[in-house]
Amino acid sequence: MEKNLQGQIDDSTKLGMQIVKESEDDRLMTLSVGPQHPGSGHFRFVVTVDGDYIVHCDPDPGYVHRGEEKMCEYRNFIQNIPHLERPVIHDSANITYSYSLAVEELVGIEVPRRGQFIRAIASELDRQVYTLYWLAIYGIFLGHSTMFMWPTGDRELFIDLLDALTGARVTHAFNIPGGVRNDIPYGFKDKCLRHIAYFEKRLKEYEDIFYNNPLMRQRTEGVGILTKEDAIKLGVTGSVLRASGVPYDIRKAEPYDIYNEIDFKVQYMKSGDSFARAYVPLLDMRESCQIMRQLIDKMPDSGEVRAKLQPTPKGPPGEAYRRVESGRGALGYYIVSDGTPKPYRVKISVGSFRNLIALPHLLVGSKLGDMPSVYWSLNYWPVEADR
Amino acid sequence: MATAPQGFRFGNFVASLIWLILWILIIVALVALPVIFIILFYLPLPPVNGEVLTPYLFLSMMVDPTRTLPIVKFLIHTELFKVAVFPGFTFAALFAAVTIFVERKFLAKMQLRVGPLYCGKIEGILQLAADGLKLISKEIIIPSGADKPIFWTAPIAFVATAAAVVALIPVAPGWVAANVNVGLIAVFAILGFFPLIALLFSWASNSKYPFLGGLRALHQMIAFEIPFFLSGLSVVVLAGSLNLTNIVNAQHPFWFIFFLPISAFVFFISSLAELERIPFDLPEAESEIVAGWLTETSGMIYGLIQLGSYVKVYALSALFVILFLGGWAGPQIFPKELGPSNTTIPLLQLLTLQGFYNSITVNAIFWFTLKTFGIIMLMLLPRGINPRIRIDILLHTGWYKLIVLTFINMFIALALIYGGILGPGGLLTAH
Numbered sequence: 011m012e013k014n015l016q017g018q019i020d021d022s023t024k025l026g027m028q029i030v031k032e033s034e035d036d037r038l039m040t041l042s043v044g045p046q047h048p049g050s051g052h053f054r055f056v057v058t059v060d061g062d063y064i065v066h067c068d069p070d071p072g073y074v075h076r077g078e079e080k081m082c083e084y085r086n087f088i089q090n091i092p093h094l095e096r097p098v099i100h101d102s103a104n105i106t107y108s109y110s111l112a113v114e115e116l117v118g119i120e121v122p123r124r125g126q127f128i129r130a131i132a133s134e135l136d137r138q139v140y141t142l143y144w145l146a147i148y149g150i151f152l153g154h155s156t157m158f159m160w161p162t163g164d165r166e167l168f169i170d171l172l173d174a175l176t177g178a179r180v181t182h183a184f185n186i187p188g189g190v191r192n193d194i195p196y197g198f199k200d201k202c203l204r205h206i207a208y209f210e211k212r213l214k215e216y217e218d219i220f221y222n223n224p225l226m227r228q229r230t231e232g233v234g235i236l237t238k239e240d241a242i243k244l245g246v247t248g249s250v251l252r253a254s255g256v257p258y259d260i261r262k263a264e265p266y267d268i269y270n271e272i273d274f275k276v277q278y279m280k281s282g283d284s285f286a287r288a289y290v291p292l293l294d295m296r297e298s299c300q301i302m303r304q305l306i307d308k309m310p311d312s313g314e315v316r317a318k319l320q321p322t323p324k325g326p327p328g329e330a331y332r333r334v335e336s337g338r339g340a341l342g343y344y345i346v347s348d349g350t351p352k353p354y355r356v357k358i359s360v361g362s363f364r365n366l367i368a369l370p371h372l373l374v375g376s377k378l379g380d381m382p383s384v385y386w387s388l389n390y391w392p393v394e395a396d397r
Numbered sequence: 398m399a400t401a402p403q404g405f406r407f408g409n410f411v412a413s414l415i416w417l418i419l420w421i422l423i424i425v426a427l428v429a430l431p432v433i434f435i436i437l438f439y440l441p442l443p444p445v446n447g448e449v450l451t452p453y454l455f456l457s458m459m460v461d462p463t464r465t466l467p468i469v470k471f472l473i474h475t476e477l478f479k480v481a482v483f484p485g486f487t488f489a490a491l492f493a494a495v496t497i498f499v500e501r502k503f504l505a506k507m508q509l510r511v512g513p514l515y516c517g518k519i520e521g522i523l524q525l526a527a528d529g530l531k532l533i534s535k536e537i538i539i540p541s542g543a544d545k546p547i548f549w550t551a552p553i554a555f556v557a558t559a560a561a562v563v564a565l566i567p568v569a570p571g572w573v574a575a576n577v578n579v580g581l582i583a584v585f586a587i588l589g590f591f592p593l594i595a596l597l598f599s600w601a602s603n604s605k606y607p608f609l610g611g612l613r614a615l616h617q618m619i620a621f622e623i624p625f626f627l628s629g630l631s632v633v634v635l636a637g638s639l640n641l642t643n644i645v646n647a648q649h650p651f652w653f654i655f656f657l658p659i660s661a662f663v664f665f666i667s668s669l670a671e672l673e674r675i676p677f678d679l680p681e682a683e684s685e686i687v688a689g690w691l692t693e694t695s696g697m698i699y700g701l702i703q704l705g706s707y708v709k710v711y712a713l714s715a716l717f718v719i720l721f722l723g724g725w726a727g728p729q730i731f732p733k734e735l736g737p738s739n740t741t742i743p744l745l746q747l748l749t750l751q752g753f754y755n756s757i758t759v760n761a762i763f764w765f766t767l768k769t770f771g772i773i774m775l776m777l778l779p780r781g782i783n784p785r786i787r788i789d790i791l792l793h794t795g796w797y798k799l800i801v802l803t804f805i806n807m808f809i810a811l812a813l814i815y816g817g818i819l820g821p822g823g824l825l826t827a828h
Binding site: 039041047048062149152153154155156157158159160163219220223225226228229377378379380381382 | 504507508509510605606609675676678679682685686687780781782783784785786787788789790
């Protein structure tokens with residue numbers, strides 16, 4: 011056979027023709043997905059495709075690196091708040107939550123009980139806002155335009171509440187070392203309960219139109235399966251870990267503030283596929299509504315919301331590491347202080363970057379059509395990963 | 398929902414309309430009429446009502462109401478009118494424009510939005526015109542290394558092919574641009590050009606994403622063309638003819654959708670795939686391959702392809718109506734005459750469209766338009782409720798499931814013919 015082919019090539023060369031010999035490399039095509047691509051956004055991955063199958067994937071983050079960690083070293087503990095919430099503006103209460111916890115540990119202050127409750131409410135609201143935004147983009151990634159519009163619209167419910175609570179729709183710099191900036195406004199509790207009740211009805215509609223849609227199931231079930239062992243080995247976190255059958259939630263595993271007084275279940279699924287990773291955030295949102303109800307119920311009626319703190323707080327030299335459960339998983343701050351009002355070193359450990367590690371592992375062998383659903387189901391926020 | 402923008406005043410709106418009409422009148426009087434006069438002077442005009450048309454006579458006929466109707470009647474029975482205006486391209490393009498507008502508003506209502514709102518003061522009705530103007534004024538960017546002749550011709554070929562399908566569609570008895578005996582085969586033959594155009598254009602773009610999109614378009618259209626043809630075949634078995642007018646006439650007492658529901662379903666699904674609409678918009682899947690084979694299009698090239706695809710929406714919906722919903726059949730709701738017959742008052746003659754108004758044709762056009770629009774609405778609906786399907790599921794659906802379904806319904810059709818229920822001399826055939 012080889013000889014025959016070589017013979018044909020020789021014959022054709024004599025006749026002035028050319029036969030191109032098909033080799034392995036001819037089949038492959040390299041696509042640069044991003045950074046200007048509707049399926050990536052602030053992020054690039056180079057995929058090599060063989061027909062419609064992905065044979066190699068090479069993530070390339072770093073397009074929105076802003077040096078948040080270095081910026082922290084030039085500002086004092088309070089000044090750091092506004093720029094630290096920039097990486098995930100939708101989840102700013104959570105990203106400043108763990109920072110505040112770490113600073114409080116360094117400085118050695120106790121947050122008043124009412125302040126702890128308000129803090130938790132703000133962070134739950136922001137988790138909803140982030141998850142809805144994430145869900146909207148997941149919808150449009152699968153080509154479901156209604157699922158893009160509905161969560162973006164319903165996100166306004168919680169943005170309204172946050173607006174009333176903090177004075178800003180996003181990036182509200184609300185959770186600060188020592189507590190929260192201000193007390194809840196008049197009528198906030200009732201408004202909050204009303205919005206939650208409406209939102210729970212909407213969650214049922216989301217399930218009807220999106221999660222129970224046979225086409226959506228076909229596309230996501232059994233796609234990009236991350237087994238329990240792999241999930242633990244790769245160190246993924248948040249909803250991705252819970253979708254692989256590990257019921258791990260920082261709020262339960264190492265409760266911070268008043269979360270040990272709240273009764274809630276850690277939602278998880280066992281299949282570990284793209285569908286489970288898309289469905290666990292919905293279960294989380296539903297659980298978060300319950301948590302918010304309990305928080306509002308148990309909140310003391312009066313009291314301080316913020317501990318007395320000097321304008322430039324400083325503590326003894328030392329180090330602190332505290333983490334919270336954000337919309338994307340464990341979000342931790344490691345802060346080293348040398349006794350001055352400015353931190354000596356700040357290291358942010360984000361869930362997004364941990365989940366990115368699973369991306370090449372899941373994409374290789376899947377189809378190009380599965381690329382957006384696998385990629386976005388990893389709950390990856392490029393700006394946060396680049397910091 | 399608020400539908401009028403802030404600061405909207407009806408008086409101002411009416412005033413602007415009056416100004417518009419005034420300007421149109423001035424332009425017609427100063428520019429259009431002289432141009433028409435000059436052109437008509439050089440054209441050999443045919444005799445109408447026994448009079449040889451001269452430019453002067455033509456203008457006097459346009460001004461004199463009693464003599465306008467014969468000339469209009471003469472004009473609308475020319476072949477050019479049929480091809481260019483009424484059952485042909487302009488009608489289809491108008492349908493396409495209405496479809497685009499209705500789609501945007503309809504989808505917006507489904508998604509708790511308002512859709513286009515400001516352009517044209519009322520509900521954004523002029524949004525489409527604004528978009529068209531924007532597309533025309535945009536620069537057309539041709540990628541370096543593109544095959545320029547094909548890159549330029551493909552969009553025009555796309556619109557032309559879509560318009561060619563429209564030419565075969567009868568909208569009322571006798572109202573068809575091309576009444577051919579192999580109508581259905583001609584339609585399918587013309588539809589076969591679309592994957593070729595998509596592939597040529599994607600190859601000519603010299604870019605990776607269009608290439609992937611073009612291959613996807615090719616796979617998809619070929620996978621769905623066979624169930625598409627086969628679902629049409631069972632209609633042909635029942636009707637005993639390939640001529641679209643005869644197929645409509647064959648559905649006289651009962652529409653074919655009652656006998657061939659599975660074929661109708663397969664035809665609908667396949668036409669969604671043929672039109673590259675959600676859930677089958679894989680060739681343009683924006684989150685996977687940017688915009689598929691349309692990635693390198695810009696300006697009016699994109700506009701033409703969009704126009705072509707919406708004309709195609711009209712053509713395939715109309716085909717569905719003709720094959721399964723009895724075409725223009727429907728109860729007679731228009732009166733036989735618009736006013737008192739045989740009046741001699743010129744103005745009344747003009748208003749009642751005497752000698753020109755045909756109640757059967759108007760009724761047929763009305764029902765045909767209504768049914769076609771219903772099918773178009775059904776075609777728009779999946780866009781609001783479904784995500785995009787994956788290529789392997791799509792091909793599996795096309796090659797395995799739909800073809801088997803069409804065969805089932807074809808056997809039903811054959812059983813109806815041989816069982817003596819339909820067909821010549823059948824129980825349910827009109828005598």
